[in-house]
Amino acid sequence: MKGTRGMLVVFEGLDRSGKSTQCEKLVQTLRNEGERVEHMRFPNRTTPVGQIINNYLTGEIQQEDHVIHLLFSANRWESAQAIENHIKSGTTVIIDRYSYSGCVYSAAKQNKTMDLAWCRHPEEGLPRPDLCLFLDLSSEEAAKRGGFGTERYEKQDLQARVRDLYAEMGQHPEEREDIVVINAGRSIEELQRDILKVVQVSSRQLDTHGRELRRM
Ligand code: TMP
Ligand code: MG
Numbered sequence: 001m002k003g004t005r006g007m008l009v010v011f012e013g014l015d016r017s018g019k020s021t022q023c024e025k026l027v028q029t030l031r032n033e034g035e036r037v038e039h040m041r042f043p044n045r046t047t048p049v050g051q052i053i054n055n056y057l058t059g060e061i062q063q064e065d066h067v068i069h070l071l072f073s074a075n076r077w078e079s080a081q082a083i084e085n086h087i088k089s090g091t092t093v094i095i096d097r098y099s100y101s102g103c104v105y106s107a108a109k110q111n112k113t114m115d116l117a118w119c120r121h122p123e124e125g126l127p128r129p130d131l132c133l134f135l136d137l138s139s140e141e142a143a144k145r146g147g148f149g150t151e152r153y154e155k156q157d158l159q160a161r162v163r164d165l166y167a168e169m170g171q172h173p174e175e176r177e178d179i180v181v182i183n184a185g186r187s188i189e190e191l192q193r194d195i196l197k198v199v200q201v202s203s204r205q206l207d208t209h210g211r212e213l214r215r216m
Pocket of ligand 1: 015042043057072073096097098099101102103105106151153154
């Protein structure tokens with residue numbers, strides 16, 4: 001990845017789909033190749049906004065649906081300038097969850113005034129990923145994996161709606177260009193190999209076209 005700017009790569013998928021593991025492996029692989037890489041995750045629970053989100057997810061506090069949605073988005077906006085600065089300075093940024101999670105988890109609540117389009121509005125203007133790796137796993141398989149069920153959204157019916165909404169969001173004209181679906185029901189090593197190939201292809205495209213950083 002020797003282009004003029006760093007890449008913005010995001011991982012998406014259901015809870016327990018293996019995103020965090022694959023994110024770490026990709027960061028490590030690229031760093032071993034001498035690449036400058038910044039690793040982030042959303043929600044970023046370390047900021048004041050992130051602490052409210054954490055307390056909401058663990059069930060300590062309640063929040064109105066629209067309010068928590070906007071806080072998740074605000075939590076990305078807190079880091080937007082930093083992401084842009086990294087990318088412009090040639091550092092690749094790899095993020096565990098991004099706007100897609102923001103939209104699909106909120107829309108899965110089926111609140112009458114929060115469809116996908118409404119949920120996407122506050123994301124507009126954020127740095128747009130060059131590549132979104134969607135680790136696809138059925139909600140049944142996700143539920144079988146360890147630890148599922150401890151946080152607010154880790155319920156199988158909600159996760160099933162989330163998966164459908166990811167598919168629906170994948171039809172959006174911009175998201176359709178960015179998303180690559182990875183079958184996550186395979187071994188860690190198989191996924192890792194697949195993901196690296198996809199990232200390399202995307203990186204070469206970026207080198208060829210030298211695109212400006214785009215916005216959501
Ligand atoms: P995590 O398990 O990756 O830490 O994410 C915590 C939960 O927050 C997960 O169920 C997905 C959800 N989420 C949203 O609802 N909106 C968002 O914007 C993000 C980033 C995550
Ligand atoms: Mg989780």
